[in-house]
Amino acid sequence: MATSVTPSPTLARPELAGASRSTDQVIAHRSAPGRTGRAIYLAANIAILVFLLAPIAIVFVFALNPTPFIQFPPVGVSLRWFEKFFSARDFMHALVFSLEVAVLTTMAATVLGASAALAIARGNIPGSRIIVATMLSPLMLPAILTGLALFQAYVLLDVGRPVWGLVAGHTLVTIPYVVRTTLAVLHNFDTRLEEAAQNLGASPTRTFFEVTLPLVKPGVLAGGIFAFIVSFDQFPVSLFLVSPGNETLPITLFNYLKFDLDGTIGAASVISILLAVLVVIALDRTVGLRSTVKL
Amino acid sequence: MTSASRAHLTRRRLLAAGASLGLGAVAAPYVARAEEPVLNITGWGGKWGDVMSTEIGPAFEKEFKCKLRTDTALPFLPKLQASSRAAPIYDVLHTNSNEQWAAAEMGLVEPKVDPKLVPNIADVYPYAASDKIVGISIFTSAIGLGMRTDKGYGPITSWKELWDAKYNGVRGGYVIPVNSLGQAFVMMCGTLFGKGQTDLDAAYAALEKLKPIKLVDFTGAMEKLFLSGEVGLGVIHDSGIYRYDGQNQPIDFVTPSEGVLSLEQVLTITPGSKMKELANAYLNYMLRPEVQKRLAETVWYSPANKKVKLEAKYDAKLLTTPEKVSKLIQVDWKWYNAQKDAIDSRINRIFRA
Numbered sequence: 001m002a003t004s005v006t007p008s009p010t011l012a013r014p015e016l017a018g019a020s021r022s023t024d025q026v027i028a029h030r031s032a033p034g035r036t037g038r039a040i041y042l043a044a045n046i047a048i049l050v051f052l053l054a055p056i057a058i059v060f061v062f063a064l065n066p067t068p069f070i071q072f073p074p075v076g077v078s079l080r081w082f083e084k085f086f087s088a089r090d091f092m093h094a095l096v097f098s099l100e101v102a103v104l105t106t107m108a109a110t111v112l113g114a115s116a117a118l119a120i121a122r123g124n125i126p127g128s129r130i131i132v133a134t135m136l137s138p139l140m141l142p143a144i145l146t147g148l149a150l151f152q153a154y155v156l157l158d159v160g161r162p163v164w165g166l167v168a169g170h171t172l173v174t175i176p177y178v179v180r181t182t183l184a185v186l187h188n189f190d191t192r193l194e195e196a197a198q199n200l201g202a203s204p205t206r207t208f209f210e211v212t213l214p215l216v217k218p219g220v221l222a223g224g225i226f227a228f229i230v231s232f233d234q235f236p237v238s239l240f241l242v243s244p245g246n247e248t249l250p251i252t253l254f255n256y257l258k259f260d261l262d263g264t265i266g267a268a269s270v271i272s273i274l275l276a277v278l279v280v281i282a283l284d285r286t287v288g289l290r291s292t293v294k295l
Numbered sequence: 296m297t298s299a300s301r302a303h304l305t306r307r308r309l310l311a312a313g314a315s316l317g318l319g320a321v322a323a324p325y326v327a328r329a330e331e332p333v334l335n336i337t338g339w340g341g342k343w344g345d346v347m348s349t350e351i352g353p354a355f356e357k358e359f360k361c362k363l364r365t366d367t368a369l370p371f372l373p374k375l376q377a378s379s380r381a382a383p384i385y386d387v388l389h390t391n392s393n394e395q396w397a398a399a400e401m402g403l404v405e406p407k408v409d410p411k412l413v414p415n416i417a418d419v420y421p422y423a424a425s426d427k428i429v430g431i432s433i434f435t436s437a438i439g440l441g442m443r444t445d446k447g448y449g450p451i452t453s454w455k456e457l458w459d460a461k462y463n464g465v466r467g468g469y470v471i472p473v474n475s476l477g478q479a480f481v482m483m484c485g486t487l488f489g490k491g492q493t494d495l496d497a498a499y500a501a502l503e504k505l506k507p508i509k510l511v512d513f514t515g516a517m518e519k520l521f522l523s524g525e526v527g528l529g530v531i532h533d534s535g536i537y538r539y540d541g542q543n544q545p546i547d548f549v550t551p552s553e554g555v556l557s558l559e560q561v562l563t564i565t566p567g568s569k570m571k572e573l574a575n576a577y578l579n580y581m582l583r584p585e586v587q588k589r590l591a592e593t594v595w596y597s598p599a600n601k602k603v604k605l606e607a608k609y610d611a612k613l614l615t616t617p618e619k620v621s622k623l624i625q626v627d628w629k630w631y632n633a634q635k636d637a638i639d640s641r642i643n644r645i646f647r648a
Contacts, residue, residue, distance in 0.1 A: 070519070156379075244365050244367070258340065261518070
């Protein structure tokens with residue numbers, strides 16, 4: 001196809017061409033530092049990405065390297081450590097158990113955290129700032145002390161180390177994430193929408209499920225994802241609360257590490273990373289994560 | 296993914312599956328709870344844990360009609376400390392000698408085992424029931440030197456060769472405050488360069504001269520440093536080298552002429568245990584020759600029972616005769632634990648620099 005170049009109306013007018021040139025020079029002069037700034041900005045972002053992803057890359061290399069020790073550069077590619085991981089009864093039991101605990105924790109933390117956030121934001125409760133600070137306090141306390149304190153409480157109550165006790169411990173340290181993310185959404189919540197629904201005859205329950213909940217869903221879901229991941233990877237709280245035969249994956253890995261430091265640890269870490277990704281995908285497929293949470 | 300298959304994974308089904316999994320996890324221990332007596336013990340993971348959970352443990356449960364609940368999740372001592380003295384979390388504590396002494400000092404474990412209740416004690420080597428042991432030692436490893444055999448180092452006969460400048464850069468040791476091999480090595484330094492185990496000034500001076508040195512937390516990590524060649528000569532226990540027997544690895548264990556340090560596997564009974572009879576039976580069972588043989592040949596620990604007859608390749612390397620056992624140097628853990636805070640502080644300063 002033939003193309004033709006039409007002279008710019010600006011350039012066609014000699015009296016304006018000079019002005020345009022000087023304007024271009026000014027823009028060019030101004031954009032030089034702008035370009036440098038963009039380059040620095042880009043380089044900084046790449047550096048942050050490398051910083052974040054390098055440990056994951058090393059884990060992948062360790063998991064796929066056939067040697068029983070960390071070696072760089074790797075000498076080959078092998079799935080032997082994955083085979084060892086999947087054929088080890090202890091690891092598989094720990095993986096399934098960690099998933100069960102994480103699912104339970106996510107459900108409990110989401111329900112309790114979102115309810116608490118709603119009450120704090122909407123309930124006109126006196127001292128709500130103190131309540132928020134209290135609810136976030138598990139994040140400030142070293143988690144190992146939380147684990148030890150709960151362990152001692154269970155001992156005093158003479159209940160041993162039950163699975164529900166472990167779930168309660170995980171829930172305690174994951175609730176702050178749900179509270180924080182839900183409160184962030186509620187901060188910009190337009191209450192007139194609820195009033196409108198009720199003016200149109202909706203009951204409080206219906207208003208909650210059809211107006212309030214869909215609007216706070218992004219915050220609740222984001223908190224739920226945090227809760228799942230924090231629970232699945234939780235180590236310090238679990239350290240004191242796991243019971244014989246019911247060890248979570250991080251605890252099993254730690255015990256394994258004491259005697260064997262081979263690629264099985266890397267394989268387990270890769271599985272954990274993939275599981276976290278799978279959870280996000282599953283949530284996307286089932287509750288439309290993409291439409292509610294900007295990731 | 297087709298729309299039909301996608302339809303299978305609905306929100307309701309995902310939540311229902313999650314709830315079922317969770318409730319199952321919570322309920323399972325109560326559903327499975329049996330009426331039989333339960334003996335709560337501690338134990339190691341790895342190969343030890345495998346053979347205990349698949350062979351040795353089930354055989355004990357069958358013979359004594361009980362349930363063995365083994366906690367393999369460290370740390371054992373803080374958990375025991377945090378639990379009630381009258382109803383301790385463990386009936387039998389299995390750990391290394393240094394922790395056992397700390398537990399005994401706090402009154403968490405009984406210092407001695409009654410030979411009348413554990414008759415197999417009559418067959419153990421003297422070290423296993425000596426005054427350096429709280430409870431009873433069922434196995435020991437020898438702490439000595441590990442070396443790469445492919446670096447042309449030549450024969451090594453003494454601990455003091457670890458200080459040779461030619462090992463700068465390939466010398467290996469432990470983060471002493473958290474590792475019992477490292478702690479035992481401190482006292483070896485006192486013996487080698489001073490008046491004995493308790494000569495800390497001599498030990499500190501020797502440790503200062505040991506730099507540069509690669510330090511690790513766990514023996515498992517030290518094994519890998521040997522395998523990768525990052526460490527050519529370092530402190531390690533014999534089991535950590537012998538376990539690679541038959542794998543064609545260029546590593547070997549050296550028994551220095553000054554002797555090897557003892558790293559005992561010790562069992563004790565907690566004073567508040569409601570299962571004393573069963574606990575004593577367990578100690579006795581773990582000292583049985585057939586049990587000792589099976590475990591020794593699995594994890595390369597030297598059995599405490601004199602009557603154990605190991606296969607030739609294990610017998611050749613492990614401490615299975617009075618002559619070999621006489622090479623063992625037992626550490627005064629009671630004394631060490633009393634000084635531990637001061638030692639840790641000083642050693643942290645030495646290696647931080």
